[in-house]
Amino acid sequence: MIKLFDNGAYLINGKELIESHTDVEKEIKQKYGIEAISKEEAAKNTIAYSILEAHNTSGNMDQLKIKFDAMASHDITYVGIIQTARASGLTEFPLPYVLTNCHNSLCAVGGTINEDDHMFGLSAAKKYGGIYVPAHQAVIHQYMREMMSGCGRMLLGSDSHTRYGALGTMAIGEGGGELAKQLLNKTYDINRPGVVAVYLTGKPQIGIGPQDVALSIIGEVFKNGYVKNKVMEFVGDGIKNLNVEYRNGIDVMTTETTCLSSIWATDEKVEEYLEMHGRKEAYKKLEPGQVTYYDGAIIVDLSKVKPMIAMPFHPSNTYTIEELNANLEDILAKVEKEAAASFASNKVTFTLRDKIENGKLLVQQAFIGGCAGGTYDNICDAADILRGHSIGSGEFALSIYPSSQPTFMSLVKNGAVADLMAAGATMRTAFCGPCFGAGDVPSNNGLSIRHATRNFPNREGSKPSDGQISGVALMDARSIAATALNGGILTAATEIDLNFTKPKYFFDKAIYDTRCYDGVGKADKDVELKFGPNITDWPKMSHLTDDLLIKVVAEIHDEVTTTDELIPSGETSSYRSNPLRLAEFTLSRRVPDYVGHAKEVQQAEVARLQGEDPTKVLDEVKVAFEQIKALPGYANIDPKATGIGSTIYANKPGDGSAREQAASCQKVLGGWANIAREYATKRYRSNLINWGMVPFTLDGDLPFTNGDYIFIPGIRAAVKDKVSEIKAYVLGDHMKEFTLTLKDLTDDERAIILAGCLINYYKA
Template sequence: MTKQTKNQPRNVATKLIESHLVAGKLKAGEEIGLKIDQTLTQDATGTLVMLELEAMGLDQARTELSAQYVDHNLLQTDHRNPDDHLFLRSACEKFGIWFSPAGSGVSHPVHMERFGKPGKTLLGSDSHTCAAGSLGMLAMGAGGLSVATAICGEPFYLNMPRVMGVKLTGRLPEWVSAKDVILEMLRRHGVKGGAGKIIEYYGPGLKGLSAMDRHVIANMGQEMGHTATVFPADDAVREFLGQQQREDDFQRLEADPGATYDLHDEIDLSKLEPLIALPSSPGKVFPVREVAGEPIYQAYIGSSANPGLRDFAVPAMMVKGRQVHEGVSFDINPTSRQVLENLVELGHLTDLLNAGARLHQTGCNGCIGMGQAPATNQISLRTVPRNFAGRSGTSEDKVCLCSPETATASALTGVITDPRDLEMDYPVFDEHSTFYVQDRNIRPPAQHPELSVVEKGPNISTLPTFDGLPDSLEAPVLLKVGDDISTDDILPAGSEILPFRSNIPVISEFTYTRLDSTYPERAKQHQDSGSLIVGGENYGQGSSREHAALAPRYLGVRVVIAKSYSRIHWQNLCSFGVLPLRFVAPESYDSIEQNDDLALPGLVEALKSGDKIVAENARTGERHELTHDLSERQIRMIIAGGLLNMMRQEMAA
């Protein structure tokens, strides 16, 4: 990032960072520490966060506001999920945290409705926390342990990103919406194009994008591997907060005239067309017309990636008086109770149901494989943020990402359809005159937390403890994987696995089973002596779930060697004492095979001194030079065996 002088015009990202900087300097790649104003946790990751707060001995949250949402694990097929909901509610009472119960909605739009404030920082144990950048916030996803330390009042540490300015001009044409903007960014830059960057949107094109349109774009910035997406807090944000009866929370935050950026791009919105991401990557983007005509099984409206009232109202207006194709499951997932109440009030829900829609409960649901799985090898068009293979709950799925307009047009015809080819007028939805309802179900922090008792069901286990990094390691490469391995590949989501989120010994049984069903048993044989994983580019993309680092560590993984890492997973590995190393020469990756034994002598001393780290392959005799991007703080953390161990050591000193 370009160093800013006192009088130099500043962009929005720089203003947000400078106003919260507590450690480090504004130099790209250097570790900085930021004060965190708000935190967000959800039930798939929040149970571990609450256990971590308990282990840290927290009395009350030390942020301006912390909120816990129940939105992922809503299926109550046995005691595990409801038990954990009770645990989360009682822990929130104990620690002074807002609690949003099941049925209130997906965390990101609900947080935007109720709590988001321009100029604030937000850290969430969900990778799509970045959606709040739509309000002029610096909002970032992180592992649960990082969020837990922020709740305790500690800074959040990250490497200083560069700021990429994206100038928007023109206005979106009919049948093109905000989802097509972020799909265009993914088409241009791919799933790694945002690495090490904050993406800031500016320009005259912003005038045609509402705050919820911006939410769509900010949410899926995570699929580019970014640090955060930032929009200015301008009149669109003021209007949104006014609709939410929170006018007093508005403060204008815009880039100074003449502000510069480290990197640049420009999109003329008027030239965009409907786009679609094909299986199985958000970066595999094509114009809808290039793939039109393929039969579909499912059209799915909703999720944190398209959560606004217009994202449901426009489909309702499209299908009013019509019937969806008899072979299509038209799934409607309201994203907040407020949105659902408005759909009822405005009559749109009736229009959707009359057209043949299936209404599901308010929450994440099928987006993370919690129901609504498509049939085998059948195309599902979804307005969700991710289409990683198997994430839907069906192993042989064909999930495509698209706008609500494209999904609805295809539901009507039964085949992938460019909505511009429908014989109907574009339905214009006037969100300015909508009737909004304040959600009264969200529970504020308890007035007498000292009387609260944390309720733990039988599925909740204590956090495992780990030893520090050994000075030398001789261990097998139990798994070698390719590029763009996601956290869904490492530790899958879904209705079978996520209920074990607070039981690490059990959930570890599913580690890497999507790629290699034998991995957990093989890893257990080296649980005490240690093992390694070798990966390609962008290792650990996707979800922020720290289970994808914690479960491998529980099974004995001490070192991961990859070509490059996704930011959040890289941080999570450090937090649990797993050493993330990189190949100095990328061709070294090619000469290492699964089950090779690697010797890494003098690890601890090399990390402390900055000396070279070398891995010797017992099979070939080759020596591979390795490097890392760790700060001194992270080195101490890994040597100690993880963040909790380091904090305990520092408190005892």
């Protein structure tokens, strides 16, 4: 089903992959009559290289400085981005910037604050010249597919699932700081990424959907980091067997592999899609060169893909539904054991084996929607399965969220909505809430199956710190509908004898013309921004001092720590426009005492910045400086000139969402750094840097524990002078010296850390 090459690979004429080996150039010449071409030259024949080259402004293809064609944010990110850019001198959006309202669109938590954000967004679109998409019109990625994609373009979004590769568009999801840079006419700076071929061959069986293909790939490449921070380039003869909606469904899930971006070879089906959406001129054929070198290759035989399920609590925790049903007791016990270890500090119990009835797994809830599940084809196929049947009147419930109003309109006209409603499913408007815990939260200890993007802990909205826990398993819409047909008993779509009707899709742009504001090129500087009481400016942040004293206030040894754990989603998203209020939720569902400990240390830093002696504020800080003075050369260290704050340790933090608040909330609470074995994603590491936090890595045994103070002398000089190995000391009765590493920082990133944050950097 899935095969990974151990080495790089050459793609010949877009058709045949040859794994790299010593005499590969000779083999290519003998077999195809093609003269030898170096690996370096062949690597320039990827689709990704050509797009990156067209958008690079540095003149150096190894160190890229990218300018994007357009950007997008939703209503829990755009306020902070615009506020950051305003503080740094924004006068007008220099590129098309789409502000959608698909996350806090219910306006259900916190009184007026959600709609206040929306009014801020509309006023900003008018003042600075942007595009405003009102609530319930479209989820962010569906709007960008329909209205902003184009072959050879590059788009940037403040959401991790910013992926439009199936439409020939290289798209990247990043934290808000990177979007603020683009608004200030700066660049996205990154070393040229590796490119991995994803060679699709064969044709999916009836009943196999895009989520099945996506989960199959994720299960093979996430844990081994095969595509981490690389571009996944989809090629192969199997592409022609997939329509564009199917391709989109696979593509959006590439985020869960931790790749940087994705791109697909394009064909007449993409041309038809763009023409249907009124943008035929946005099409051009994209394909790799005659001889193309890739840094790796993934072969996917679509004909062998089976119905898949990703069990709690990660999209890579994959099984075939057939395998799960054949080994229910063992697999469910394994998931329970993993959950018990993860939630040990929360004192909650998550069980799955209690859901086995007569040897079958009974689920309590289902959801199809968002950027992954809410597409036209997914919902039409679900309607075909449920037409004339009932989901029953028991616990099991099914909700469906079409990804945009044009999608919803076409589903209404073709009768699919009526069929689904008659079967007992509830239809909702375009909304991302269930994907991040702000809607359709399951009951305590419930199990929900979802055609959505993620199933991280708490992602469905439960609160383990309050004794609540439920779980999500990811599945394709077709198997979800089959399960609904069976009253909630887990069922693969391939078990049903059915031919799908595949009704034609008709896109109606008039829906957007009626409700969306398009101010591109029409900035009106006289418009006043509309501020609600929850929209506040970022607090002032100090520059990096010569030396640092930091306290470890959270120590996390999970294999991976997600951004949802660093700053929970759900109702906390309503406070994203208020940095101080939001910071109160930092790590609340993973390390409940983090905020209190961080704020305690922060008292010393606040005193220092006010010109007071921090050693008089906190006794443990006084003790720490006494220990520092015992070190050779530091007898005269000045506490008033030394940055004092907190840090967290995690093995691999930052998987998942692009949300910059995972880092900024730590900074607001006095965080100076993160220490990790490695960072799960480039975007989380970038978020740390943009908020002036030092992204240390650490090899070997952990020399400190939670509650320890760490002294890092000469940190400012080390950052400035590009020193990669930095001496540090664990303070205590027996002081211990150890080494932190700080590598692969660009000159701009170093300058941002030295300035204390991106806002300070641009002000200077």
